[in-house]
Amino acid sequence: MANSAIIFPELVNGITLGAIYALISLGYTMVYGVLLMINFAHSEIVMAGAFFGLFLLSFFLKFTFFQNNLLLLLTSVFLLSMCVSGILGAAIERLAYRPLRKTNRLMPLISAIGVSLFLQNLFMLTLSPEAKPYPSVFPAVNFQLGAVTINSIQIFIIIISILFMVALEYFVNRTKLGVAIKATSSDIETAKLMGINTNSIISLVFFIGAALGGVAGILVGMYYGSIKYNMGFTYGIKAFTAAVLGGIGNIPGAMLGGFMLGILESLGAAYISSAYKDVFAFIILILVLIFKPTGLLGERAQDKC
Amino acid sequence: MRLELRGVSTFYGKIEALKGVDLFLDEGEIVTIIGANGAGKTTLLKTISGILRARAGTINFKGESIEAYPAERIVRMGISHCPEGRKIFHALSVDENLRLGAFSRDNKEEINAELEDVFRLFPVLKQRLKQKGGTLSGGEQQMLAIARALMSKPKILLLDEPSLGLAPKLVEKILFETIAEINKEGVSILLVEQNAHLALQIAKRGYVLETGKIVLCDSCANLIKNEAVKSAYLGGR
Numbered sequence: 001m002a003n004s005a006i007i008f009p010e011l012v013n014g015i016t017l018g019a020i021y022a023l024i025s026l027g028y029t030m031v032y033g034v035l036l037m038i039n040f041a042h043s044e045i046v047m048a049g050a051f052f053g054l055f056l057l058s059f060f061l062k063f064t065f066f067q068n069n070l071l072l073l074l075t076s077v078f079l080l081s082m083c084v085s086g087i088l089g090a091a092i093e094r095l096a097y098r099p100l101r102k103t104n105r106l107m108p109l110i111s112a113i114g115v116s117l118f119l120q121n122l123f124m125l126t127l128s129p130e131a132k133p134y135p136s137v138f139p140a141v142n143f144q145l146g147a148v149t150i151n152s153i154q155i156f157i158i159i160i161s162i163l164f165m166v167a168l169e170y171f172v173n174r175t176k177l178g179v180a181i182k183a184t185s186s187d188i189e190t191a192k193l194m195g196i197n198t199n200s201i202i203s204l205v206f207f208i209g210a211a212l213g214g215v216a217g218i219l220v221g222m223y224y225g226s227i228k229y230n231m232g233f234t235y236g237i238k239a240f241t242a243a244v245l246g247g248i249g250n251i252p253g254a255m256l257g258g259f260m261l262g263i264l265e266s267l268g269a270a271y272i273s274s275a276y277k278d279v280f281a282f283i284i285l286i287l288v289l290i291f292k293p294t295g296l297l298g299e300r301a302q303d304k305c
Numbered sequence: 306m307r308l309e310l311r312g313v314s315t316f317y318g319k320i321e322a323l324k325g326v327d328l329f330l331d332e333g334e335i336v337t338i339i340g341a342n343g344a345g346k347t348t349l350l351k352t353i354s355g356i357l358r359a360r361a362g363t364i365n366f367k368g369e370s371i372e373a374y375p376a377e378r379i380v381r382m383g384i385s386h387c388p389e390g391r392k393i394f395h396a397l398s399v400d401e402n403l404r405l406g407a408f409s410r411d412n413k414e415e416i417n418a419e420l421e422d423v424f425r426l427f428p429v430l431k432q433r434l435k436q437k438g439g440t441l442s443g444g445e446q447q448m449l450a451i452a453r454a455l456m457s458k459p460k461i462l463l464l465d466e467p468s469l470g471l472a473p474k475l476v477e478k479i480l481f482e483t484i485a486e487i488n489k490e491g492v493s494i495l496l497v498e499q500n501a502h503l504a505l506q507i508a509k510r511g512y513v514l515e516t517g518k519i520v521l522c523d524s525c526a527n528l529i530k531n532e533a534v535k536s537a538y539l540g541g542r
Contacts, residue, residue, distance in 0.1 A: 179401050180408060183394050189356055190392040195380035195409030195457060 008148045010270040011263065016154045016223065018262020019161035022255045023216040024239030025246070026168065027089070027209030029254040032243070033185035034198075034205050037097070037105070040112035042213055043236020044119035045089050049214025050134075050227040051123060052081040057135050070137060078160075081218060082211040089210020090203045098199075116232075124229040131228040134221035157219045164212055165255050171208075172251060181205060185249065234278065238265075241285040247298020256296060306332045306367055308353070308384070308461055308493070313362035313372070315345075315352045322348040324517040325362065330461065330495050335488050337496045337504040337525070339538050340514035346497040347389050349514065350463045353495070354386035355379040366461075381409045385459035389466045389497075391450040395439030399430055402438050402449055406456030416456070423452040426483055444475050451483070461493045468500050476500065481507055501538040505529050513538075 024046055031039045056077045060066040066073040096115050100107040141152045172178035184191040184201045191198050220235060221227045242261045246253025261281060268280040288295060308330040315323040322345045330336050338346050351357040353364060355376035364372040371379055380386075385406075394402050403423065407416045424431040427448040433441060441449060447467055454462060464484070468476040481503055488494050498504035505511055505525040513521035513534060521534065528534050 176404070176408070179397065179405060182397060182401075183405050186394050186396060187392060190388060190394070191405075192356060192376035193354060193380065193386045193388060193392075194405045194453075195377045196405070197375070197377045 006270045007267070010266040012148060012150050012154055014263035014266030015259065016157050016262070017266065018242075018259035019158050020216050020219050020223070020235070020258075021239045021242045021262050022258025023161050023164060023212045023219070024235055025243040025254040025258045026165070026251065027213045028240050028243040029246070029248055029251060030181075030185075030205045030209045033249040033251075034181070034188070034202050035097070035101075035108075037108050038112070038240065039092075039097075039206075039209075040109065040236075041092055041096070041115035041119065042089075042209065043232035043239075044116045045085055045092075045210045045213040045232075046217040046220070046235050046239075047123065047227070047229065047232035048088055048119060048217070049081055049085040049210075050217030050221045050231065051127065051132075052084045052214060053077055053218035053221060054132060054134060054227060056080055057137065061135060061137075073137065078215060078218065081214050085214025085217075086207035086211035089206040089213070092210075093203060093206040098202075120229055120232070127229065129229065131226040134225050134227055136222070136225060138222070153222055157223060160215065160219065164215060168208070168212070168251065177201075177204065238278075238281045241281050241288075243295075244285060245288050245295055247295025250295065250297045253295055253297035260296075306383075306460055306493075307365075308495075309365045310353070311363050311365075313349075313352060313359045313364060315348055315357050316360050317348075322517055323352060323359075326514075326517075326519055328512055328519065328522075330493050332460075332493055333488070333491065334510065335484070335494045335496060335508040337498060337501075337508035337511045338514055339498065339501045339504060339511060339534075341537075343516075344514045345517040346514055347465055348517075350386055350388075350465050350495070350497060353379075354384060354463060356386075377409065380457050380459075383458075383460035384463065385454040385457045385461070386463040387450050387454035387465060387467065389469065391443075391446045393438040393441070393446045393449055393453075395437065397438055398435055399438060399441070399449060400434045402453050403430070403456055406453035407458075409457050415458075419456055419458060423455055426455075426486065427452050443470050444472070444479070447471060447480065448483075451487075455487065455492070459492060461495065462487065464494060464496045464498075466497055466499055468498060468503070477503065501534075502540075505539075 027042045028039060031037060060073055060076060092115055096111045097108045100111055138152050138156065143150050172181055180196045180201055183194060184196060184198050188198050220231065238261060239258065242257035243254045245261060246257025261284065264284065265277060265280045269277040310326055310328045313323055313326045314321060326349060338349065340346050348357060352359050355374055359372045363370050366382060366384065371382065394405065403420060407419060410416055429445060430449060430452055433445065438446065438449060451467065467480055471480065484494065485507055496504055496508060505528055508525050511523065511525045511528045512519050
């Protein structure tokens with residue numbers, strides 16, 4: 001039986017990973033919400049976002065001004081790379097999915113896999129087939145909260161993720177555009193009748209999802225200290241699992257699913273075997289699909305009429 | 306500000322659902338379209354509102370050919386479509402539903418004034434403001450759907466089967482009186498309605514649509530007396 005010496009570090013690790021999964025799964029779930037499509041290229045956005053972050057960090061770290069101002073450095077890196085990732089996400093939709101929207105539902109899916117392979121190979125060929133080290137901008141400090149030890153990077157990841165999730169919840173529920181996103185998700189034709197330009201809303205959804213995925217990529221880089229062209233796959237498939245677990249199409253569900261998956265996976269690794277770490281995610285995916293395909297919070301509102 | 310359709314044909318895949326429809330709606334009119342299920346009534350409204358594309362023909366409004374405009378632009382021009390089956394956003398509150406109806410407008414004060422106007426027509430909605438749309442009764446949902454369509458301050462309202470699934474009493478008393486009132490406030494109405502009896506009473510002119518073609522077009526007073534209309538749509542009385 002594992003004792004608390006193992007549980008607490010694993011729990012903290014699980015929450016940190018869960019925060020990252022949650023950020024990524026929002027992209028899957030929001031896109032599914034508006035287009036009923038799984039954007040398999042989303043995992044490559046996470047990878048690309050990590051590289052954009054790496055370039056920006058390396059670039060800004062050349063200036064003493066940024067070296068001495070951590071907050072400004074991080075703000076600039078995150079905001080800029082979010083914009084680039086977001087534009088990449090919206091561009092993928094525009095070029096690879098929109099022309100296929102009126103075809104069979106399988107077509108955009110295949111196109112997404114194509115985009116995913118294309119991006120992986122593009123980054124491998126133009127950058128490096130090897131893992132790239134990520135500059136550490138944080139002094140690694142351990143904090144002791146009772147019996148729990150948590151380090152500065154973990155705190156940073158959890159805070160950043162929660163910050164973006166709260167911002168997204170606010171945006172979706174409290175702003176005119178956010179409500180338009182919800183309307184487009186629930187019924188695209190009626191949304192058009194409201195005067196909503198649903199194509200712009202779809203672009204916006206891809207932008208937001210990709211921007212959050214890009215953030216997650218940077219966080220992965222910071223957490224593990226290295227990134228690679230094929231890193232997206234594992235995170236993508238786990239975040240996708242998180243989205244299904246929470247109920248695909250449901251934004252709070254994706255957040256919940258992300259944290260739950262991260263924690264279950266880490267505890268499973270601690271209690272059973274770390275060699276099986278990646279297996280847990282897929283066992284969960286299979287179980288959810290068999291027993292509760294709508295997920296924990298998913299309830300595609302049935303039309304009464 | 307006449308809305309005029311000339312030779313409009315709309316396809317679903319290879320099926321021609323509208324076959325060269327000619328129709329007009331003058332300012333201030335209520336015009337009804339009657340026809341059996343599958344005659345193309347809903348297709349006609351969807352073609353006007355830009356949800357479906359006409360493959361042939363022209364749709365004119367305010368001196369412009371609008372048949373190629375996207376739906377959101379048509380809303381902005383003043384044509385609002387209240388769809389069949391109400392299509393309330395179930396998970397959103399009544400307030401959110403209504404404000405979505407005003408999505409094309411930016412002036413907050415005007416939108417709030419418009420809200421007060423629709424509350425005058427449908428006082429019950431004011432009490433339900435924070436409730437989710439899906440929790441309303443069928444009649445309330447229909448009121449919400451019409452109110453939402455009015456939030457864009459349209460010149461023309463396209464109403465698709467507003468009485469569907471409602472209690473007959475409610476239909477006669479509230480629904481049709483309200484439609485008449487909306488019309489009095491200057492909104493022209495194109496009404497698709499299964500209850501041909503009521504529709505012909507409230508409208509000034511009517512069109513009969515059969516398998517995608519307009520087969521008859523006359524004043525409602527004449528249509529009510531028409532033998533073919535009587536036997537096909539008015540229960541043969």
